[in-house]
Amino acid sequence: MAGVNRGSGSGDESTDEYVEAGVAVDAVGKTYDEGGTPVRALDDVSFAIESGEFVCVVGPSGCGKTTLFRIIAGLTDATGGEIRVAGAPVTGPTRDMGVVFQEYHLFPWLTVAENVGFGLERTDRSATEREQRVDEMLDLVGLTEFRDSYPKSLSGGMKQRVAIARSLAVDPELLLMDEPFGAVDAQTREMLQRELLDVWGSTGKTVLFVTHDVAEAVTLADRIVVMAAEPGRVAEIVDVDVPRPRERGDPAFGEHVARVRELIGAGP
Amino acid sequence: MATDTGREFDGSGLRIGLGLDDPRRLFRGAAGLVGFVALWYLVSLTQPAIVLPSPVAVAAEFRGQLVSGTMSAALVSSVRHWVPGTIAGTGLGVGAGVAFAWSGLLDDVTAPLVRVLRPVPPLALIGFAIAWFGLNHAGAAFIIAVGGFWINFYATYGAVEGVSDDLIDVGRTLGVRGDLDMIRSVVLPASLPGIMTGIRTGLGRCWMLVIAAEIFSVPGIGREILRASNNLRVDRAIAYILVLSLLYLLVDVAFRAVQRRVLAWQA
Numbered sequence: 001m002a003g004v005n006r007g008s009g010s011g012d013e014s015t016d017e018y019v020e021a022g023v024a025v026d027a028v029g030k031t032y033d034e035g036g037t038p039v040r041a042l043d044d045v046s047f048a049i050e051s052g053e054f055v056c057v058v059g060p061s062g063c064g065k066t067t068l069f070r071i072i073a074g075l076t077d078a079t080g081g082e083i084r085v086a087g088a089p090v091t092g093p094t095r096d097m098g099v100v101f102q103e104y105h106l107f108p109w110l111t112v113a114e115n116v117g118f119g120l121e122r123t124d125r126s127a128t129e130r131e132q133r134v135d136e137m138l139d140l141v142g143l144t145e146f147r148d149s150y151p152k153s154l155s156g157g158m159k160q161r162v163a164i165a166r167s168l169a170v171d172p173e174l175l176l177m178d179e180p181f182g183a184v185d186a187q188t189r190e191m192l193q194r195e196l197l198d199v200w201g202s203t204g205k206t207v208l209f210v211t212h213d214v215a216e217a218v219t220l221a222d223r224i225v226v227m228a229a230e231p232g233r234v235a236e237i238v239d240v241d242v243p244r245p246r247e248r249g250d251p252a253f254g255e256h257v258a259r260v261r262e263l264i265g266a267g268p
Numbered sequence: 269m270a271t272d273t274g275r276e277f278d279g280s281g282l283r284i285g286l287g288l289d290d291p292r293r294l295f296r297g298a299a300g301l302v303g304f305v306a307l308w309y310l311v312s313l314t315q316p317a318i319v320l321p322s323p324v325a326v327a328a329e330f331r332g333q334l335v336s337g338t339m340s341a342a343l344v345s346s347v348r349h350w351v352p353g354t355i356a357g358t359g360l361g362v363g364a365g366v367a368f369a370w371s372g373l374l375d376d377v378t379a380p381l382v383r384v385l386r387p388v389p390p391l392a393l394i395g396f397a398i399a400w401f402g403l404n405h406a407g408a409a410f411i412i413a414v415g416g417f418w419i420n421f422y423a424t425y426g427a428v429e430g431v432s433d434d435l436i437d438v439g440r441t442l443g444v445r446g447d448l449d450m451i452r453s454v455v456l457p458a459s460l461p462g463i464m465t466g467i468r469t470g471l472g473r474c475w476m477l478v479i480a481a482e483i484f485s486v487p488g489i490g491r492e493i494l495r496a497s498n499n500l501r502v503d504r505a506i507a508y509i510l511v512l513s514l515l516y517l518l519v520d521v522a523f524r525a526v527q528r529r530v531l532a533w534q535a
Contacts, residue, residue, distance in 0.1 A: 075437050092440070099441040105434045109457040109533045118453075119442035150533040170443065 022086075023049040023072070023174055023206060029080030030067055030232075040231035041067050044081070047225050047237060049174075054200055054207045056217035057225045060264055064232025069178045069210045073099050086173055095119065098167030098205075102179040104159040106151040112162050113138065113147040119170040137165040140199060157188035164196070168203065175200075177209045181216070193219055197244065214264070218256045219246055226263040235263050321503035330507040338492070343511060345405075346478050346488035353409035353481070354474040357416025358467055364417075365424025365463075370451060390414040391480050398484060408481035408488070415477040416470040423466020427459035461534060464527050471523055475516045 030042040042064045049055045059065050070076035072083050074093040083090040085097060093099070106115050116137050120130040138144045141161035151159055160180055167175060181189040193216065200207055211217050217224045221240050228235040238260055242252045305323050312322035321329075333339040368375045368382075390411045401407035431454070439454040456463075482490030489508050496504035 073441060075440065093437075095443050097441065099438070101434060101438070103434065105432070105438045107435065107438075107454070107457070109460070122443035122445075122449075152533065166442070 022051045022053070023208065024084040025049075025068075025072065025081075026084065027081035028068065028071060028078045028083065030064065030071065030076075031079045042071075042078070043231035043233045045227075045232070045234055046081070047234060049206055049208060051173075051206055052204050054197075054209065054220055054222045055225060056221035056223075057208065057210045057227060058212060058214055058217045058260060058264065059227030059232070059235075060229050061212065062232075063227040063229040065210045065212075065227055066178060067232065068227075069176060069208075072208065073097055073176050075099075095123070095170045096173040098170065098172035098175045100160070100163050100167050100175070100177040100180045102182045104151075104156070104163045104183075106159055106162055106166075108151050111148050111150055112143055112154070115151070115162055116165045116169050118166060123170060133169055137169045140168070140202070141165045141195070155188075156184040157192055160184065160192060161195070164199065168199070168205070172205070174206045174208065177207065179211055180209070182211070182213075189216070194245075196220065214257050214260045215248065217260065218242070218253060219248075224260055226260055228264075238263070318500045318502055321506065325503045326506045326510075329501075329503040330510065333492075333504065333507055339508075339511060342487065342489045342492045342508070343515070345486075346482070346490065349405040349408035349481060349486065349488070350412060350474060350478050352405070353412025353477075354416050354471060356409065357413035357474060358420050358470055360413070361417040361420025361470065362424045362463055362467070365421045365466075366428055366451060366456070366459075368421075369425045369428035370447065370455065386418060390477060391483070394484055397481075403484055403486060405486065407484070408478075408486040411481035412474045412477045416474040419470040419473050420463075420466045423469065424459065424463050427462025427466070428455055430462065431455050431458040461531055464531065468520065468523050468527065471519055472516060475512070475519065478512070 025045055025047050028042055028045045029040075032039045032041055045064075045068060047055075057065050057068065067076065071078045072090065074083075074090045074097070085094070088096075090097075107118065110118065113134050117130055117134045120133055123130075125133065134147075135144070138147055141164060143158060143161055143165070146154065146158065151162065154162065160183075164175075164180070181192050184192065196207075197220065199205075207220075209217075209220060218240055224238045224240060226235045226238060227233065238256065240256055242250065242256060246253055248254075308320075309323050312320045312325075317325060330339075368378055393411065393414055397407040397410045401410050435454055435458055436450065439450055444450050444453055478488060479490030479493060482488045483494065485491060489512055493505050493508045493512075496502070496508065
């Protein structure tokens with residue numbers, strides 16, 4: 001189950017050790033009750049994410065990708081199967097997972113620095129350590145000069161950088177992102193994508209990134225989990241064998257986009 | 269004082285609250301006030317003083333009451349039940365509003381009770397005020413507190429219910445655990461704008477209830493107004509109504525200054 005859909009054949013690494021390091025989505029199902037009729041939102045969804053890996057989840061609307069995201073984050077209960085992060089079953093939100101939402105959801109009453117430090121206040125770090133960590137995170141996302149601004153004065157792209165810094169501050173094992181760049185303009189989105197790859201490269205976090213934008217998934221991911229709808233399930237997992245930085249004009253890039261689109265059924 | 273445009277924050281609530289930052293507006297306001305007093309004066313010439321005393325007579329009476337010390341005594345007395353009544357009503361209203369809006373169980377248990385008690389006007393409780401507290405500051409404070417309670421209860425309840433689930437989700441993912449931590453770090457700050465609007469409305473309502481609460485002869489400004497009215501001393505009644513207005517204005521402007529400071533993060 002830990003090795004589902006993975007072609008890893010390295011025999012010198014035991015399954016347990018492998019699970020310890022990454023994320024396992026194991027036969028996850030979710031059934032809603034809608035006016036007496038059970039609706040199958042997710043059906044037997046299984047895949048694994050290796051530690052340090054960047055995995056995107058794409059799929060048509062209604063395929064349950066946001067439901068899956070919320071289940072992995074521990075915000076919604078599954079009705080079947082389980083999620084394990086670093087080997088431990090997820091029973092609720094944990095600090096092992098940093099979560100970034102599409103609409104940023106910054107705390108508007110806190111400054112940028114206070115937003116970034118919010119999670120740190122619930123750790124056993126000292127005030128000085130927290131301060132240092134906040135500075136580090138602001139530096140990482142390039143918002144040091146805005147540390148004392150309130151979110152209202154920031155652009156969408158800046159808000160999302162703050163949200164990313166806030167989720168990374170507590171040093172989670174996994175960064176979970178639900179269409180994080182869906183609410184910004186195309187230019188900002190490409191810039192944020194590049195920045196996210198930089199952050200990923202420098203922190204070595206495991207990333208699970210949900211998007212409906214196929215080109216975005218091909219730009220970012222090591223592997224793409226393609227989902228299908230009714231019921232929400234894994235259609236296929238596509239390896240993206242294109243060296244980074246990836247260019248949209250590159251034929252290999254286009255082939256991957258076409259392949260994923262075909263799987264989704266959205267046409268070429 | 270319809271100057272609540274709700275914008276142009278520059279940290280000085282006093283100027284904004286009175287609309288003194290816009291000279292044209294200030295001029296028009298002053299013209300309106302002068303025009304009103306002039307009209308009052310003209311009409312008063314045609315009427316006996318027990319129907320409508322002239323502004324000059326009211327000013328003289330105001331001065332007389334001020335100099336004799338009656339006014340300040342009444343003011344102090346009113347403040348002595350307005351302050352505890354307002355604090356108790358506001359505190360309990362905000363507290364109950366947060367608790368009932370946050371806890372589905374509490375909400376279910378209390379909903380019928382709230383529906384029954386809500387329409388009871390504070391004045392209808394005067395008998396209880398006298399029986400439970402007596403003809404004193406505590407009794408008057410009780411009436412004021414009841415009025416302040418409901419305004420704050422509903423404002424807070426609505427504000428807490430309106431806190432986005434997403435912010436609560438974010439709190440959970442960032443390690444907020446337990447109801448108290450969530451209320452303190454997410455729910456209260458997120459609903460503070462609504463809560464403060466309720467407090468501000470409540471401050472005014474409580475101040476109006478000062479008159480009602482003094483109907484059963486607890487001394488204060490309200491008592492002076494009622495007594496002057498009974499004695500057909502309209503000039504004195506108007507003088508005390510002015511005190512009431514001025515004090516309310518002062519409190520409201522001060523609270524707005526606090527509100528703007530506390531909510532400086534708002535767009």
